[in-house]
Amino acid sequence: MESAHQLGKPELVARLRARIEAEGPIPFSTFMREALYAPNLGYYSSAPPLGARGDFYTAVSIGPLFGRFLAWQLTETWQRLGTPSPFTLIEQGAHRGQLLADLLTEIRQSSPDLLPHLQTLIIEPDPVRRTLQTATLNTIGAQPAFVSHPSDLPDNLCGCFLANELPDSFPVNRARFSGGHWRELRVGWSTTTEQFTEEEAALPPDLADLLTREAPPSIEGFTIELCPEIESWFPTLLSRFSAGHLLLFDYALTREERQCPSRAPGTLRTYHHHRTGQNPLIRIGEQDITYHVHGTRLEEIGRAFGWTAVTLEQHRAFAGMIASFLPEGEERVLSLTPADRRTLQTLVHPAFLGRAFSALSFRKAWPETAERPSVERFAR
Numbered sequence: 001m002e003s004a005h006q007l008g009k010p011e012l013v014a015r016l017r018a019r020i021e022a023e024g025p026i027p028f029s030t031f032m033r034e035a036l037y038a039p040n041l042g043y044y045s046s047a048p049p050l051g052a053r054g055d056f057y058t059a060v061s062i063g064p065l066f067g068r069f070l071a072w073q074l075t076e077t078w079q080r081l082g083t084p085s086p087f088t089l090i091e092q093g094a095h096r097g098q099l100l101a102d103l104l105t106e107i108r109q110s111s112p113d114l115l116p117h118l119q120t121l122i123i124e125p126d127p128v129r130r131t132l133q134t135a136t137l138n139t140i141g142a143q144p145a146f147v148s149h150p151s152d153l154p155d156n157l158c159g160c161f162l163a164n165e166l167p168d169s170f171p172v173n174r175a176r177f178s179g180g181h182w183r184e185l186r187v188g189w190s191t192t193t194e195q196f197t198e199e200e201a202a203l204p205p206d207l208a209d210l211l212t213r214e215a216p217p218s219i220e221g222f223t224i225e226l227c228p229e230i231e232s233w234f235p236t237l238l239s240r241f242s243a244g245h246l247l248l249f250d251y252a253l254t255r256e257e258r259q260c261p262s263r264a265p266g267t268l269r270t271y272h273h274h275r276t277g278q279n280p281l282i283r284i285g286e287q288d289i290t291y292h293v294h295g296t297r298l299e300e301i302g303r304a305f306g307w308t309a310v311t312l313e314q315h316r317a318f319a320g321m322i323a324s325f326l327p328e329g330e331e332r333v334l335s336l337t338p339a340d341r342r343t344l345q346t347l348v349h350p351a352f353l354g355r356a357f358s359a360l361s362f363r364k365a366w367p368e369t370a371e372r373p374s375v376e377r378f379a380r
């Protein structure tokens with residue numbers, strides 16, 4: 001049993017406990033939303049440092065090369081769409097704003113023609129993270145503009161949307177096949193052990209509908225994450241664009257992979273001081289909680305809204321961009337520092353981020369005569 005001091009931030013623990021005592025066991029998504037995003041208390045509310053000084057690495061935290069590649073990809077998209085003006089770049093999940101800072105620095109150096117046409121927007125609901133993003137972008141003399149949610153975006157956008165590890169941080173519900181039935185996993189509180197507990201409850205109709213579409217195997221103990229937020233977030237985002245390119249990098253599984261008996265424990269996990277854990281009910285507000293996103297579902301929604309959807313492993317996405325943007329003998333190859341080369345290895349090596357992550361690429365109103373983006377070049 002975990003000792004009480006591992007429960008997490010006392011104020012957050014007291015809030016959750018009071019809520020459970022008043023309402024009974026709460027959906028896991030409610031618990032996860034509080035643990036990650038409760039104002040001033042949740043894990044992400046202070047935008048904790050990522051990378052060596054944080055709890056886990058991301059492609060952004062290991063150096064500016066990820067942002068430089070995305071700058072080259074952005075410029076190519078602008079050219080393939082016929083150099084439209086304005087051309088809008090949107091990031092969501094910007095954390096402290098480092099990806100945009102890296103990307104804009106590179107655009108200034110290698111694509112000054114694009115700059116006068118480029119409008120940059122961050123989707124960020126949290127005031128503390130907005131302040132940190134503004135501070136980072138101010139260091140390169142940029143002033144970000146913000147909206148809180150995709151529904152606040154203007155219509156008829158032409159441009160790009162970028163997100164690295166965003167939907168893997170959306171709150172999820174959990175379901176488990178138990179005693180011959182699918183049940184919802186909720187979070188309760190034990191007055192005996194003074195711990196949060198996992199509680200089974202009847203599956204509500206909205207989760208039952210999502211589960212029917214997933215058709216996971218009826219194996220005793222099989223556990224699966226369901227993310228209702230994707231169903232409203234992604235259509236809203238897609239519908240704001242008349243033309244453009246969306247690029248998500250994330251841990252993603254296909255529907256078949258999600259149904260595989262070897263996935264019986266589900267994919268929910270925690271990160272704390274670079275250690276992966278399985279218990280989200282401790283260190284509340286002090287550890288990350290994440291899961292593998294449903295790549296097939298994102299593709300289905302994309303296609304239903306008239307977008308072309310392609311998913312490929314991150315190492316293939318980078319192979320395409322390397323072939324286009326770092327052709328042998330060109331100046332850019334020479335401009336990669338030894339640190340850049342180490343970063344590139346981390347991004348593409350199958351044992352590091354290359355295979356664990358996928359690139360999900362969505363295009364709309366792409367000219368028939370234009371080649372597809374380099375990031376898709378080596379899609380199977």
Ligand SMILES: C[S@@+](CC[C@H](N)C(=O)[O-])C[C@H]1O[C@@H](n2cnc3c(N)ncnc32)[C@H](O)[C@@H]1O
Nearest residue numbers: 044058060061092093095123124164165166169
């Ligand atoms: C795993 S971190 C990735 C951060 C950054 N993109 C990177 O790669 O270093 C997930 C980020 O998504 C943010 N996030 C989650 N839900 C969000 C939402 N609805 N709108 C904006 N940001 C969100 C979190 O606050 C957190 O900063």
